Amino acid sequence: MKISTKGRYGLTIMIELARKHGEGPISLKVIAQNNDLSEHYLEQLIAPLRNAGLVKSIRGAYGGYILGSEPQNITAGDIIRVLEGPISPVEGIEDEEPAKRELWIRIRDAVKDVLDNTTIEDLANHTDDNAGDSYMFYI
Numbered sequence: 001m002k003i004s005t006k007g008r009y010g011l012t013i014m015i016e017l018a019r020k021h022g023e024g025p026i027s028l029k030v031i032a033q034n035n036d037l038s039e040h041y042l043e044q045l046i047a048p049l050r051n052a053g054l055v056k057s058i059r060g061a062y063g064g065y066i067l068g069s070e071p072q073n074i075t076a077g078d079i080i081r082v083l084e085g086p087i088s089p090v091e092g093i094e095d096e097e098p099a100k101r102e103l104w105i106r107i108r109d110a111v112k113d114v115l116d117n118t119t120i121e122d123l124a125n126h127t128d129d130n131a132g133d134s135y136m137f138y139i
Contacts, residue, residue, distance in 0.1 A: 001089050001111065003080065009037060010045050010083040011076060011123070017055065018071035018124035025057075025064030045083060052082045071124060077115030087112050 016031045028046060032039035046065060049055045053068045067074065081087065089107045090096075096104060 001084075001087060003084060005041075006045060006083040007080045009042060010049060010079050012037065013042060013045060013049065013065075014054065014067070014074065014079055014120050015123050017065060017067045018074075018120040021067055021071050021124075025062065025066050027064040030064070048082050049079070052078075054078060054082065067120070071121035072119050074120045075116050076118045076120070076123065077112060079120075080115055087115065 012035050013028075013031055016034065017026060020026050028042045029039050031037070032042050046055060046057075050057055050065075050068075054074060055065045056068050057063070057065055077087070087108060088104075089111070090104050093101055093104045093108070
């Protein structure tokens with residue numbers, strides 16, 4: 001499974017919102033400027049995140065977006081599934097011969113485990129200072 005810019009930029013939006021959690025709404029323009037991304041592209045990504053309840057929109061002159069729940073309750077897997085679809089290394093796993101099917105299932109489950117056990121809070125709090133404390137992922 002290859003994560004596209006949709007998933008990567010969606011994570012960027014959510015990490016930015018988590019870093020500013022509790023400080024009020026943040027506009028997509030600010031997020032785009034801070035990360036050198038296209039505001040127009042971020043506008044396309046925010047709708048499915050809002051529809052899934054991961055973000056809330058605040059209207060008005062000082063409006064923008066906030067997280068739909070606490071950062072520790074939103075996982076990277078939640079975001080990737082909304083923007084990329086189901087997590088699977090290959091399509092048609094059920095049609096594979098048993099040995100290969102077992103491999104694909106193990107890979108899928110390992111990726112799901114990492115995504116579902118990494119919260120937006122974890123990602124927002126990560127700095128280069130704690131690189132020695134970084135996660136070690138085995139797939």
